[in-house]
Every structure is written in C-alpha cells, then in structure tokens.
Amino acid sequence: MVRDRGVAFLPPFREAVLSLRAHSAKLVARPAGRLQGRVCAPGDKSISHRALMFGALALGETTVRGLLDGEDVLATAAALRALGAEITHVRDGGPLSGDLWRIRGFGVGGGREPADVLELGNSGTSARLLAGILASHPFTSIMTGDASLRRRPMHRVIEPLTRMGGRFEGREGGRLPLAIVGTDEMVPIEYRLPVASAQVKSAILLAGLNTAGETTVVEPEPTRDHTERMLRHFGAEVRVVLAPGELGDGGKRITVVGWPELLGRDIVVPGDPSSAAFAVVAAAIRPGSDVTIENVGVNPLRAGLYQTLRDMGADIAFENEREVGGEPVADLHVKGGVLKGVEVPPERAPSMIDEYPILAIAAACAKGTTRMQGLAELRAKESDRLASVSAGLFANGVKHEMGLADLVVHGTGAPPAGGGLVATHLDHRIAMSFLVLGLAAREPVAIDDGSPIETSFPGFAQLMNGLGARIEAA
C-alpha cells in the first residue's frame, strides 16, 4: 500500500520523510527467542504535544528535553511555527534526557494568522488540541492531514468550540480539511464530555485560556490529565473538583480561569507508556526474557495496560519510582512467562485506550479467553482499530470474536500460527502490535507498511532488535 502521507512537500517534514524513504515500507518480524536488555522509551507523545503548545502560549522561553522526535509532534511544531512561535531543535544529545528544544512563545491570544494550510499528517492530538487554540484567535485557518486524519471525527471538538463562539466549515461530519473562523471574544461554557476524551477536554481548556471568565469541563470518566498538570506548571489557575456523587467514580469538574499570564518554563518529558507497551508485552510473552525499559511515565491515568498485564500474571516490577517533570515515572522490569486470559473492566478503557491492539497480542499468546469491553472509541483512531486488530488476528490464525464495542480473544497458551500479512491502514499501533506478534508466533508475521511507526516511535525496529527481536524489511 502506498501511504498518502500528505506531508511530503512541507519543509518541517522533509527530514522525516527522507528517513522513511530509506526503508522499504513492508516489514516482517520473525520468531525470536528470549529478549534481554535495558532500553529507554521514546518521549511521551501526549506530553510532547502539550509542551510545545503551552510553550507557544507562554511568554518568554520554554526549554524541553525528552521531546518525542516523531512525525506527530513535528506536525504540532510546524503548526505552532506557522502561528508565530519560534521553535528550535538544538541537537546536543543531552546526556540524561535527549536533545534540547527551545520555544519562544507568542502568549495567550497572541498567535498570528497562518499563511498557509496547516498540515497535521496523521496526528489526531495535533488537530483536536490546535482546534481549541485556533478557534480562540481572531483569524481564519485551515487544517488538513493524511488520509487517516481526514477520516477522523472532528465534530466532538467542533460542537463545544462552536458554543464558545468559533465557526467551522469542514467536510461531511466536520472532517478535515477544516476551516476555522476564530474569535477573541469567546464565551465561557460548562461542557459535559459525551465521550471520554482527553483531546476534547484539552481543546476546550485551551480555548478557555483566551476566554474571559471560567471555562469548565465536566468529565464523567477520568482521562489523562497532562493538560491540567502542565497548565498549572505554566502558571494558569486550574481547579479540579472530584464529584463522585454527581458523576460516578472518578468524575471531575475541571475549571480554567481565562487570560492567565503563562510564563516560559523548563520541561522534561518522560518516556511514553504507550510506546513502552510494545517492548513490555514482547518480553512478557517470551518465556525467559528479562528486559528493563527505563524512564516510563506511569501516571495512573495512563497505566491501565500494566495493571491488566499483571492481572494476566505478567511479572512487571516498577523500579526506581520517581517524579520527572511533574509526572510519576519508573523503570519497568519485565520477566517473560506464560500469561492467562482475563476480563478487562470497561471502566479501565480510558487509561489504556491506545494499548488495546498490543493487549490483543498479549491475549493471543495467553492461555484462556480475554474479554475487552467498552471499546467503541477504538473505531475513531488512526484506523478502525477493532476492525484492524480483528483482521490481523484472523490473518494469523488467532481465534477471536469482535462485537460493535468489544473483542474476545481465545488464546491456547501455545504460540499462535502467524504467517499472515497485516494491513496497517496508516496506523502505527497496528503496525507495531503485529510485529510483536511475529516474535512469538510459529511463522513470521508481515505488515504491509511500517512507515506509520515514525509518527510515534522512530527507531522502533532497531530498539526491539537490540533486545533480540528479528524485525527487518520484507
């Protein structure tokens, strides 16, 4: 399959695109023995987007170390440059946490009209969060993206941002390309999230920054709270009230006070638990493996997969627990063994929403049945992840059933057959998940297109091969 990347002609992407062209897109993972070693997870994608955005909305200089150097985050950087932020990447290979990034912000409400269409590649987080920034600036802008992003629903941010005063003109269902006619006279709202989505919550809070008064998001189910944590770090007043009676367990009211003076800060981005998940599952399903992934964010609102893997009997220790940049971090020490099937509680979904594809691989290698429910949101990701996972499992001889919002995988405890070719549909998590299956299956597993991996995990194959995997161009 040839990717419609939609990014090739834009200078900020040239480097990433050229590096992709160096590889054949089709990859294969061959059965591997036990995995061993110590590696570092790449920077957290969610936190990296936010570090750039808040740095752009702050006055003065923000420095960031540990930023994810993946295409999605580069798309955010390019869009913020187009709005007037100065963002520079100093390739000094900092000893502890990677290169330095410097951001000179334009301040809340201080962005300028972009001269061209904002090209956001494959990145839903860029599109949803930037919608909040753009709608609260008094100019017109247009966002577009690759074929995957152009299919994804934007109505979820358009609806609340329209209530605040923004205007939007998109394709059917509010899909990209999307024109945004913004205003600096937004009205504050109180908005109850109809879907558990940190992107929608963040878009509203970002718009609330350039809005007089108090903007409140009511969140019935807790979702990742990086926006709230980082907004406070930059000096905004953010109030979070737990409201269990009104909203069910974990419900919250989150209020941001408009027109704060955000000031440049120093940020260290921890490793991404959603990326670490691939190495963790690969080690957990290869008996005899002993792998440590250093510096992984273990914010409880992101750590649902690790709880689930432990329920399945995985031996995962959180070592050297500490705080990095206001987020809890640990080194994950994983020993391989035989997992067992479990029921995954549906209320755990928001804390592991991006991890279901790799959990399905763990389930395929486990002994017994794993039931995953409450997965409707998986259909709105880079691909319809329920359908992509089901097709991939089918191609590799794994018995399973898919419902509208659930997936039941029957593992036998023996290695799955493998031998399939998996369609990745521009979805990095599908690509990486099925490569992990190939390490544990009887026959190699191929994927049609490895290039989407660059969106969130540059260097994935090298890192996994360093642990003993056998991933190569097909």
Ligand SMILES: O=C(O)C1=C[C@@H](OP(=O)(O)O)[C@@H](O)[C@H](O)C1
């Ligand atoms: O806020 C974020 O950074 C993200 C939130 C989640 O999306 P939703 O808000 O759509 O659940 C997640 O799937 C995505 O990878 C990143």
Ligand SMILES: C=C(OP(=O)(O)O)C(=O)O
């Ligand atoms: C859903 C994801 O990202 P985004 O929504 O930013 O495209 C993901 O990384 O799995």
